[in-house]
């Protein structure tokens with residue numbers, strides 16, 4: 001299996017080619033630095049993303065709270081996490097970095113507020 005991966009670690013955006021099978025990397029071509037090499041391997045084996053979205057607020061029907069994961073989440077778990085987030089309602093008052101959902105979907109990652117709301 002061969003996969004083209006565009007590195008997002010820095011603005012240079014190297015186009016790397018990763019070859020491998022069954023989650024094992026055999027080779028990486030066209031990377032320009034060690035950070036890009038690590039990124040390519042992770043993207044090939046188990047890609048992760050920081051999840052940013054909005055959560056409903058108990059006391060305010062017309063307002064949503066911006067939230068994000070405090071660590072990257074496996075891309076394959078994002079849909080499950082979104083299902084939980086969609087059914088969650090935060091309660092006021094909220095401070096930036098308050099944990100809104102602890103250990104979402106047993107990922108070991110918390111969903112935290114990204115702004116204060118009174």
Ligand code: SF4
Pocket residue numbers: 007008009010011012013014031032033034035036037
């Ligand atoms: S491989 Fe290195 S130089 Fe290229 S985009 Fe990634 S971080 Fe930047």
